[in-house]
Amino acid sequence: MKKFLFALAAFIFSVNVIAQVFEPVKWSTDIEKISDTEYNLISKATIDKGWHLYSQDVPEGGPIPTSFIYDDSEGTFKIVGNTTEDEGHTVNDPVFEMEIKFFEGTAVFKQKIKVKEAVETINGFVEFMVCDDTKCLPPTEVDLVFKVSSNSGANVTETVIKTEDSGNSKEPKSKRGLWSIFIVAFLSGFAALLTPCVFPMIPMTVSFFTKQSKNKAIGIKNAIIYGICIIVIYVLLGTAVTAIFGADALNAMASNPWFNLVFFLLLVVFAVSFLGAFEIMLPNSWANKVDRQADRGGLIGIFFMALALAIVSFSCTGPIVGTLLVEAASKGGLAPIIGMFGFSLAIALPFALFAAFPGWLNSLPKSGGWLNTVKVVLGFLELALAFKFLSNADYVLQLHLLEREVFIAIWIAIFGALAFYLFGKIQLPHDSPLSHISVGRLSLGLLTLAFTIYMIPGLWGAPLNLISAFPPPHDYSESPYGVGSIKAAGASTSDAHEGLPEGAHLMAPHNIMAFRDYETGLAYAKKVDKPVMIDFTGYTCVNCRKMEQNVWVKPKILDVLKNDVVLISLYVDDPKALPEDEIREYTLKPGKYWKDYGDKWGDLQASRYNANSQPFYVLMDHNEENLIDPAAYTPDVDEYYDWLKEGISKFK
Template sequence: MKKLIWLVLLCQTQPLFAQIREVVDWKYQLNKLNHDEYEAVLTAAIEKGWHLYSKDLPPETGIPTKVEISTENIQPIGGITEVGEKISEFSEAFGAQIVYYSDSATFIQRFRLVNPESNANVRTQITFQACDDRICLAPNTLEFEQRITMDTIVDARTADTTAAGINYGNGMIRINTLDPDDPLTTKGIKQTTEDNSHAWVFVLGFLGGMIALLTPCVFPMIPLTVSFFTKSASDKRKGRKNALTYSFFILAIFLLLSLPFHLIDGISGNIFNELATSIWLNLFFFAVFIFFAISFFGYYTISLPSWLINRSSKAEEAGGMVGVFFMAFTLVIVSFSCTGPILGSLLGGVASTSKNIPLLLTFALGGFGLAWAFVFGALALFPHLLASLPRSGSWMNTLKVVLGFVELALALKFLSKADLVSKTFLLKRELFIGLWILIAIVLAFYLFGKLRFPYDSKNEKISLWRKIVASVMVFFALYMTQGLVPSAQPKLALLSGILPPLNVSFYASPEDGLFGIQPQYDYFEAVALAKKERKPVLLDFTGYGCENCRKMEEFVWSEPDILPLLQNEVILASLYVDDREELAPDQQQSIDIGKGRKKKIRTIGDKWSLFQQVNFNNNSQPHYVLVTPYGEVINSPVSGYMSKKEFKMFLIEGTAYFKENEGKVLALSKKSDG
């Protein structure tokens, strides 16, 4: 039950051990042409199966490759010259002719020195996007720099690099000693994961489809449609065949609804990558869910344009397979006023994740469509089951209203995430719980018949199932009241990860830490403290919008045999990868990430996200790494929500190794200080 509630929100973090794809290898070179003219040459080696867009793309299509050279002492000569086997083809997604390169491509920009007698730092920036036949990677911007001194070209990047890593303010982004593939000890757990999120999304889609079948827009259509096919055909076999074909088309239509999301992902790269922690997106979903809830309450109807319904209905007259297809299409359109909010909630939940969103949407819509196809197909094969279906009635409107209350409750989750990521911390844990209690109580009043909405019957008899659900809501409200009072141990395990964190509370604040733990929020500050206290550092790559992180903190960290380890044996460094706070202007800079490439970082989250990717080739949260005060990985890192047993083994093996080898660490400390 807990897992099902969790997956209703579909707001989990990155897949475990997600690898950072780099499919284009760039080489940069400056060539002298004559006394004052040079050329900057960028050569791309493209991984097989991938392609790189040309600079000459039609407007509003893909992202063209763009090269810019900046310095005060140069003047570009002409535009960018491209060299390579250029491929031109018509893109149905864009509706235009696109141009790209596969295997390799070279981009050349000529320039002259304004003052040939002066030195020049030539900074060349390239923005590009790599795609294959299925997906596109996120657009990337790399920066290269070389210096022209007395007719000599030298590599200016070495000024930014030290033997230990890449300078960044008072610290570094790449730490060469951090090698997760070569830990100091191989003891402990070797974490293996199985990502079953697709299966659960499919199941939730199926359940959503079954619920939608019970709404007043769809349910009356079931016996009418099945009877039409089984009675209007010349023989029963043909009638059942048409009904099964009808079911197949329903499933196909719902699957086709996910196609635009695949195209968007292909056109704009990993466009969904930051949706899970986008403040504005979560506020948008909050408003959308409120809009859906009011619609379910019966105050207005969400519907598609009438011309679309009329055209689809007219197309049914074509007969044959075409007619059957448009009958299915008409059903989907006509039922939109009931299915729209359910589908919208399902898709909104998926879109607020940072997983492979287009594929998850396909699974969700496939499950939704399969529920409909299964019911129509089963009744077509066994028409006698029609007699066992319940009659249409006011119970269907009651179901819609109940779903409206569910939409209200889920809307608060999106508002909470926006509040956490923005670090306003206005929606306290107790306030969130109080609002859910209020929603549960008002729903109970409605089910007991004490409250009516526009489409409710005035003299409706309160059925037994309404009384049962109302009683469940009362008990649920009572269950949630325990979260309104402070407690040494976390409560409301059923809602773990859904509620705001324990330290976003009227009784505490984020600055107070958690369970008496005062984490550091900077790797380098944590390392400095660890050297002083001679303890290992536990790197906790986390996020304000990461529900699995909250689950770990509340129901694994808080365990009596784990909490002392976190309080006494390690220095905790909580590095928030979704922190939107901008860095100081002097820290917003381009960071060399190897092979002459640079990456711009603007926010605190950018910094720690890049730190995690560069050093650990991972971008999942939560992600835990135990390191020595001198930047050596102690044991194999672990990711995601895990059992208390696994996390305890990870901590004990790492801290035990550190204690046993403390002499070596101290020797390293003296050597470093010397």
């Protein structure tokens, strides 16, 4: 159990930021033979659910229409008439607020041609734009190849939209991110099981089902239904959070300083509750009403029994559920639903399993003071996590109230206090008298103490790779280059930047020269004849800090970033207001305008690269053409180095 708690903390520290890259349309081609000299060139679009491909005929001011070009420059065939299309749907489009014809699912386009002489292949391309109910992707061109055969009428080739890959992994980042949420939520559910409000309910509930059922099979069936009802209740909660706030709005919370401040206060309240200051409880009247419904029996009664468990155990599960929803909500999309599914699955499984094998109940440890210890440990972990959200808000607003040293000092205090608690030197309100310390508790205490001691050098500039994503970066500290550094002690700010081109700054502690303006950095790259590396990042981006502190610091990576490229770091959550003459309309959101630099750089990333997650790295030449497919979070140093060298070699 103790090892599990430490593993839970490690999982919480490793939640990844979700990336999204959209590939909603695939194109295939076919040939339909009409006569010896006449053919139909058939282009078929397969469209992902929820996306719209627009017609060839679109009103002015609307989206880019679908259009086809066929290469008849060699004079081997003649185009007859216009390209025809399916009937499609004509509705008032919510994105462009006008009546537009579009296609869902599939769309088939045909172009009649007359062949003048023998031809084997006809080339062409299609330009198109796709949208869903909330966003649009930039216009895209896809090459089409039609293989004409004199003996048969249908040779098929398939063409897939090429969008920029957001990472170097075979598994999509969005799926990996949702798996991270699920795993953390699942482990959190097991942690909730080991609290005083839930653990004693296991034998009581299983005993009820086994005694009240006519036979063992019915008891097992009822217990399984009970577990399913628990899952349904929590998943409905996650669905409600997503529906109320909206997936896109939730995704924006991670970089909003005011939401981060609210999350901080919320988690502090949860943590203080777990430490024993008070209990967060739902009204007793709710539990009484639900209990009366549970007496009805049947499926309805079982559902209300599950609801009663959720309400009665809320003082223990509420803070954990709240923390999970805060983390999942900041990821957006389906994350809250997936999080609640993982959490409820972990709670529901023991009830079904112990009902099927009631003999296992004898192996369960007896309820006692150790349950409150679990609750207190979770309280300390929640308190530590809360300061990450406060740090996010301070960093985005650039208030310099919670710089790196202060953050690390707070974590040292929190985990130091946890170590003393586990050693029995601190007692909290609901603790039982402690006559001795178990081996498990002592082991967890020693691990916590070791972790606390590990963080102490961070006060003097040590990198702290184990938690590099959590504290503010080195350049957001009282001593960016470390206490005692010659650069920190003897060089003023102006000295540190002496000789740098206008608009550039040095990133501490690596001393990498970087620009924060796209045009300025591009102009300098042309001047020194080096490729450009765009670093789409964010003040609140956890994986960005991991890359900077764990990957960029490696000698061979550092050498490339300092000498072989011009680095442009664009913060997509930069709240600094734009000058009026720089304000533009969003590329993908007609009618909406940029307000700050974060809007500007976020729109650049989304419109040019079809990506909206960070970190996101682009290597390009002076014509702003990609040298290699962009990369995302790549913790493998060798893999990241190979990506850098391959792109730079193409520039040379």
